[in-house]
Amino acid sequence: MDAADPRQLVSLLASDLAWLEDHCRRQAALAREAGQLRLAAALVRNVVGPFLDGGASTPLHVAVVGGAGAGKSTVVNFLVGAPVAEANPQAGYTRHPTAYLPANASSGWSGHLGFLGSLRKLDQPAPADRDEDVYQVRRLAGSSPNPLGDVVVWDCPDMTTWAAGGYVPRLLEVAALADVVVYVASDERYNDEVPTQFLHLLVRAGKAVVVVLTKMADAQTGRIVEHFEAEVMNRLPKADSGRPATPVLAIPYLPPDALADPTGKAAVYRIPLINQVMVLADPATARKRTVDHALQYLSTSGGELLDVARQDLAAMDAWRGLVQASRQEFDERYRTEFLNGEGFRRFDEARDRLLDLLELPGAGRAFAMTLFVLRLPYRGLRSVVEKALTRPAAVNVGEAQVLEDAFRAWMDQLRAEAIRRADSHPLWRHVAVGFNAGLTEAAGDQFHSLLRSYQLSSAEEIEAAARAVTAGLEQKPAVLAILRGGKLVLDLVAIGLAFWAGGLDWPTIIYIFLFVSAAHQVVELFVRQYVEGRRSAIRKRKIATVSQAVSGPMADWLARWPATGGSAYEKLQGALRRVPDTIAQLRRLADPRLRA
């Protein structure tokens, strides 16, 4: 997979992130996370993709961002050195990004696949308040050379709320593209929450940032910068060695004629700004830094980006947990309703066969028959007692029936629980709806196919286990001979004891009846014990087999169900699995070129 085409990797990662972003946008509480995912996807499409494609010749990009009416368009004019961007007293006037570039610079960079995502390039100039997913490229007419060189300066819409799904993504696309971000905040709103969060995000994403505070009274400049440093900058993630420090500049409230003449009357404010941007927009290093930081951000915050799926994963875990818990109830029901009442009569036959086997064959048969006759009174008496003591066995419901009933109860429980939790997370609703739309039938089909193969193997297994009770002995004549000999000795001892106790008198007859029966009873006890052991072993085997061959695979099937059939959860799982992997691959592809 390492040899994968970078373009494929870029579009795979971008589409996975886009899918996650879309998934977040459906949940109002995750608007900010959706913004982060958009920024990540835009870093991949606008920065990493062109770099891997060999886009070294593309110009540097400077994006001017900030809250509504902060003075972004005014700052753009300072940067390009002419009042070209429409500054407007109506806050939130600029609604789509506009790129300003020198008259004869190439704009071929905008043709890169996936560049600026869903934003369409306008062919004709349009007013800055056109509220659509578009961007425009305007060439500067002026002949005065810009000290910044061939940089592209972007005027952007504001980001006063993350939930402005319509135009915040337009801003994020350009912010991701930028090699330098100029963050503008006006004196009365420099502390606003959302723009500040946005600034944090940009710094964490490794962007080189210049802060410009605007519109304060001249005398207030120092105080406001200080306050901004304390309130906003100090809370930013600390700059590490690889990240440039963030300078903070101030442009006080200027008269309109100064605004209209950035290179003349406003030059005293423009020059420090240009200088700071020039330091960060060094053509030799800036692009590699942008790419390197983008990849670094993607690698280190990949996990955090995927955190947006935390609730979905928790809901999936809860579903799996429920399936497993109810599976145990299924097993338990099989045990109590079937196994505990099931006698496995084949083992009674096996016991009788085993007793029979211990009797002497051939010439000894007459002796065995004699003893059999001697035991008749005892046997008769015992069967009378047994009949009186044992209650008739309850009719045991067949195994298949018990399994069917337990399965139906299992499904009913899952369905009831899914309906009960339907409002807590979309996954439960998905399952609840599924139960009304084919899940019950599909689960039934799955269950019956598991049941069929289980039943085939199960019948054979019981038969084989019952046969094994005697088969082992039949194959070992020596052991059988020893056991038969033992039984013969026991019978002879019983007879001997009878003579010893009764002498040659009539009570001996009674003693013989008694002792021979007692001896047989002892043998029968051992045989019974042995066969019972076998019977309970098969019981254990049965529950293990049902669990392994029926309820286990069934539970797996059910647990997986929400993430199959092209559902959102299937895509979610796929995206979660792929994203870290794809980022790592892109990093490996980019690293040698970044170090070159």
Ligand SMILES: Nc1nc2c(ncn2[C@@H]2O[C@H](COP(=O)(O)OP(=O)(O)OP(=O)(O)O)[C@@H](O)[C@H]2O)c(=O)[nH]1
């Ligand atoms: N007089 C004066 N007006 C200023 C100054 N800076 C900005 N403005 C005015 O404030 C208004 C907003 O400035 P813009 O540059 O349009 O602000 P923006 O951030 O681009 O605003 P949106 O695009 O609407 O979000 C405009 O009418 C500017 O002319 C200044 O220093 N002096």
Ligand SMILES: [Mg+2]
């Ligand atoms: Mg504007």
